[in-house]
Amino acid sequence: MIFEGLHILELGAGAAGPVATRYFAEHGARVIRVESAKRPDFLRAIFMTQDSPFGLDGSPMYVLLNPNKECVSLNLQTAEGISLVKRLVEWADVVCENFAPGVMQKWGLDAESLRRIKPDLIVASGCLFGQTGPQRSYPGFGGQGSAIAGFNHLTGWPDREPHGPYGTITDSLSPRYVAVAVAAALFQRRRTGEGSSIDLSQIESGVYSLSELIVRQSALGRSVTRAGNKSEFMAPHAIYPCAGDDRWIAIAVEDDDQWRALVLEMGDPDWAAALSERDRFADPDSLDARIAEWTRSQDAALLAERLQGAGVPAGPVQNFQDLLDDPQLAHRGHWVPLRHVNLGELPFGRSGFRLSGDDGALRTPGPNLGEHNREVLGGVLGLSEEEVARLVDDEVVS
C-alpha cells in the first residue's frame, strides 16, 4: 500500500484531528495515537453515562473514526511521558495534532522544537482558529466552527432559524484539508528532502471552501443566505414527500430537456405544459406543491429509479438504514465490518475514492486506551518489560 512504512504520531482529539490521519492509516501508514487516562480523547466519553459498561473503551464514535490505528497511553503531565513522546517523534515522519494553541508548546512539543529534533519532520497542527491571532485560544469545537465559517447561516429555511448541516461540518471538512496538506508536504519532502510545518485553522479551511460566498459578498455587497432547498439555477429543485413514514425524494432539474422528461413521467399534465422556464423560476413554491401531489403516494426509491431512467437527476433521501443497504455502496465495498472487543461488529466506512493498484483496507477497529503499549514502548522504543512495568508504577504509562 502507498503509505506502507510511513510513520505518523498523532496527539489530539475529537473528529477533526483523527479523521485526517484515518486516510493514511487506511492506506498502510502506521499511526500511533498518544492519549492517557488523565487526558483521553473526549470522543471516548461523548455519549458516556454512569451505566456505560466499557468506560473509555466503549465509544462507538471513537472506535469508528480511528480504525487501523494504535494507541499508547502516556501521561504528559510527567517529564518522562514527554521525553517518551520525543523519542516517538524521532520514529515519526509526520506528527499531527489538534490541541488548542499553546498546549504542545507547554510540553515543548511545538512544531519548531520538534523539527529541531528531526529537520525533515512534517508537523501538522489543525486547531479551530489556527496558531496565531487574537482569538487563537478560543476553546471552541466543530459546532462553533460551523457557525463562524458560515455553514449554519446557509442551512435551513429562510423563515426560520439556521441549522447547520448535521455533523458539525468543519469537523468533516477540515480534516480533508489537513490530509491534503500532509500529503502535499510528503510529496515535497520526497522531491526536496524538506520537512514542513502546517498551521491549519478548521474555520479557515471552511471559509476557503466557501470562496463563492466570500467573492459574491465582496463584489456585490450581498451574498448567499439559506434558501431551504431552492437553487438559483435549477427549478424544480426540492425534496418532495413520498409514501411511508419520513420518506422523501430529491429532484433537481438542470435544464429544459430534463424538465420535459419529468413532465412526461408525470403524465404530461396540463398545468405543466403551460409553464415556461421563466414561470418555473418565478413561482417555485406552486411548482413544488404540484410535484409533491404527484410524488406523495409513490415509493421514493422506485420513483427515483424511474426518473433516472428518464434522464432526470433524482434520488431517495436515504436514512442510515438505507445507507447500510445501498447497492451502489455495496458495489464499492464501502462498508467494512470489523469486530470490536467490547462493541461487537460495526460497519466502518471507506473513504470516498479508490485507487487503481492500491485499494487500501480497514483491518482493525479504533484502539482501546493503551491497547498497544507493549508494541509501541517495547517494539518501537525498545523498552524492556521491566522498564515498562516501572513506568506503569510511576503513572507515566497511564
Add this chain to the structure above:
Amino acid sequence: MIGPLDGIRVLDASDESGALAGKILGDLGADVVHVEPPGGDLRARRGPFLGDVPDPERSLAWLALHTSQRGITLDASRAEGRDLWKRLVARADVVLETARPGVLDAAGVGFEAARAENPRLVWCSVTPFGSTGPRADWLGTDLVVVAMGGNASVTGDPDRPPVRCTLPTAYYHAAPEAVLGILMALLSREDSGRGGHVDLSLQECQLQTLLGGAGQYARNRRLYQRTGGKLGRTREIWPARDGWVTFGLRGGAARIKNLVATVQYMDECGMAPAWLKAYDWSAYNHNEIDDTEIARFEEAFGAFFAGRPMRELYREALERRILLAPCNDAREILEHEQLRDRKLFVTLEYPELGASIEHPDFFAKMEPRGVALRRCAPRIGEHNAEVYGELGVGDAERERLAGEGVL
C-alpha cells in the same frame, strides 16, 4: 511563493462538481490548465455577475472557483479537437474530469486510451456515485448526492422536508478528497513510475459528514430524527437580539466550565434565576438530564441570549471562554477580526473588469512552501496562445482552428 506541487501539470476538464479540486491543485502550485468548450463553460460561468451585468467573463462563481489556473478552449467532439486533447493529455501529470462514466472511453479520449500513451498519467474521475456499479449511470447534483449520502435525512426541522446547505457541500467535501487521491497516486508514481486511476464517488465522500453516524446506528438501531436547531435533545442554535448564536448544553469537563462561566455572566447582568445560580454542576451530565430540566435551562439561557446582540455575546464569550459563537453571514465572516488578523483574505485586481475582489487566500499556512492564490481565474481562452504554443501549435494554425470553432 513556490507551492509543493510546483511543476506538476494538471489538465482540468471538470464541471462545478470538480471545480474546487482544480482550484486546490492550482493554489498548491500545480500548473492547472482548465479546458472549456469554445465560447466558455456557460454553466460554470453562471450568475450572479460582477456589477449584475450578465457576461460569462463576469461570473462570480467562476472567478471564485478557478483561481491559480490557466484557461484554454477546445471542442473535443471534433476530430482535430480530439487530437489536441490527446496531445495535451500526453504531456500531463494529472487529468481531472467529471464526465459520465464511460462517455470519454467510448469517444476514445478516456483513461484507457491515455494511459497507453502516457503510463505515468494520474487520472481522477469525479462522479456522483463512482465509475462502476449499479448506479454509476445515475445523474447526481449536489442536492441528489446530499439526499443519497444520508446527510439530508438528519438535517432540517421535524415538520418540514429534509434540507441541504444552500451552497454545494457535497462538492466541497469531495474536492479535498479528490486532491488527496491524486497526491497519493503521484506519491505512488515516485516509486513505481506508473500513474493510475482515482475513482471518486461524491456520494461516498458525502457519507463522511455523518462522522460515523451510520455505524453507530447499526449498533443501536435508532434512527436519528431531524431536530432543527437542536443537537439531539438539547438546543444548539439560539436567537440573539440581532441574529443567532450557537451554544451547547452538552457536558464533559471542558464544557461544564463554560456553563458555569455563562451563568456567572448572566448573573453579572442580573439575568441568572436563583435556582440556576444555586445549581450543582459537579454531577451534571447532559446525557442524563430529563426533559423538564432541559426546558428550564433553555428558558433561562434563551431569555438571556435573546436580549443581547451577537457581537456582544461573542466578545464576552472570548473573554470568559464560553463556547458560544455567532452564526456569521458572509459580511460578518469578511469582518471577523481573527480571520483578518491571519490575513485569510487577499484582494485580487481585475483591471479588465475594473474591480478589486476579496478572496480567501489559503486553506492552511504551510512552511516553507505554501498554499496561496497565484493568479485570477482565466478569461475564456485566455491562455490559448500560451498553452497551444507549448504544444507546438503555431499562431496561424491556432487562428485557423479558432476560426473553424475547434478552439
